[in-house]
Amino acid sequence: MRAQLNLPSLGVALLLVTAAVGLSLTVAQGAFAGAEREPVRSHAANALADRLVAADGPLAKRENVLDGDELDALNASQLRAAFPVVGNRTVAVRLDDRTLARTGAVSNPTTVRRVVLVANTTTRTLAPALSTGELTIPRRTGRVTVRIDPPTGTTVRAVRVNDRTVLLNDSGLRGTFSIRASRWATTTLRFDADGPLPAGSVRVTYRVERTTKGVLVVAVDA
Amino acid sequence: MDDRAVAPVVGKALESGLVLLYVALVTTALFGSVVPHYRSAAGAAVADRALADAASDVEHAIPAGHGNATVSRSVSLPTTIRGETYTVRADNRTLVLVHPNPGVSGRIRLALPGSVTRVTGAWHSSERATVTVRRENGTTVVTLEADG
Numbered sequence: 001m002r003a004q005l006n007l008p009s010l011g012v013a014l015l016l017v018t019a020a021v022g023l024s025l026t027v028a029q030g031a032f033a034g035a036e037r038e039p040v041r042s043h044a045a046n047a048l049a050d051r052l053v054a055a056d057g058p059l060a061k062r063e064n065v066l067d068g069d070e071l072d073a074l075n076a077s078q079l080r081a082a083f084p085v086v087g088n089r090t091v092a093v094r095l096d097d098r099t100l101a102r103t104g105a106v107s108n109p110t111t112v113r114r115v116v117l118v119a120n121t122t123t124r125t126l127a128p129a130l131s132t133g134e135l136t137i138p139r140r141t142g143r144v145t146v147r148i149d150p151p152t153g154t155t156v157r158a159v160r161v162n163d164r165t166v167l168l169n170d171s172g173l174r175g176t177f178s179i180r181a182s183r184w185a186t187t188t189l190r191f192d193a194d195g196p197l198p199a200g201s202v203r204v205t206y207r208v209e210r211t212t213k214g215v216l217v218v219a220v221d222a
Numbered sequence: 223m224d225d226r227a228v229a230p231v232v233g234k235a236l237e238s239g240l241v242l243l244y245v246a247l248v249t250t251a252l253f254g255s256v257v258p259h260y261r262s263a264a265g266a267a268v269a270d271r272a273l274a275d276a277a278s279d280v281e282h283a284i285p286a287g288h289g290n291a292t293v294s295r296s297v298s299l300p301t302t303i304r305g306e307t308y309t310v311r312a313d314n315r316t317l318v319l320v321h322p323n324p325g326v327s328g329r330i331r332l333a334l335p336g337s338v339t340r341v342t343g344a345w346h347s348s349e350r351a352t353v354t355v356r357r358e359n360g361t362t363v364v365t366l367e368a369d370g
Contacts, residue, residue: 006233007233014240039274040274043277046278047278047332050333051333058336085331085333
């Protein structure tokens with residue numbers, strides 16, 4: 001039976017090979033786990049962030065400029081409806097530290113950040129007494145609404161914006177007019193009147209957009 | 223003492239038998255379950271990545287503005303996943319990957335502007351894939367096309 005002494009050493013050898021195979025499989029498993037990414041989820045996060053800041057998006061005024069009022073009104077169901085890419089995922093949209101909308105609790109999300117401007121529009125009205133007939137609007141704006149209501153005996157014949165005649169009526173202007181102005185130049189209105197224009201006879205209303213910087217954070221969970 | 227010469231023969235036969243049995247066992251275990259499992263796992267991961275890339279390509283093909291425009295853009299898809307060709311088709315603003323192996327599949331929602339009217343067409347991975355966006359008179363149609 002001397003020849004069968006080889007059997008134990010063969011057993012040990014096979015055991016070693018088995019251990020080597022097991023070890024390689026463990027290493028392969030680890031490599032797989034290490035290379036595991038969530039491409040579909042990160043696509044959802046990136047695409048949602050892109051849609052939020054896109055010029056034709058429902059919240060944006062211009063590219064990368066978000067409407068402050070729309071942001072305040074945003075909620076989870078609106079987010080799902082306006083951005084179908086959200087689907088059934090858990091999504092949180094924050095502006096700096098303020099949560100704008102959340103469809104659930106995000107625990108281990110893919111997060112995408114975008115630097116944005118948040119625009120808040122306010123309406124201001126000026127109605128000073130015009131001794132020189134000139135009024136310079138303190139902020140640049142694209143559109144000015146002018147309400148002309150001169151006192152009896154005074155006729156406003158024309159309104160000029162930066163020496164360009166925009167309204168003209170020889171028998172007198174009266175009522176509310178909308179005037180286009182340039183956002184790239186300071187607007188000076190000039191009223192051609194044949195009498196005094198006391199306070200309130202000309203009311204100028206314009207919209208002022210104030211933008212603040214912010215970081216839009218989109219967190220998308222599974 | 224007549225059977226003394228038999229002992230080494232029996233020994234060698236026993237050893238080679240054991241080795242053969244072992245090799246057969248390991249081979250069956252590896253190729254029967256471990257390797258296909260890994261191939262499917264790798265295939266599923268590649269399918270997800272291919273879909274995500276294709277979805278971004280489609281989204282970036284949408285032209286800005288509102289005027290009439292036609293945009294064509296080529297999309298790179300891996301020719302085979304898990305050794306076989308597959309198709310990607312559009313289904314209600316979703317890209318769906320259809321693969322002959324049931325372990326490999328995927329779907330991804332497209333993030334498209336509201337102006338996009340519909341998404342149609344399909345790609346087969348053995349052909350060159352392009353996405354064409356046609357915007358005419360306010361309707362925008364995204365078509366997945368194969369050419370060449």
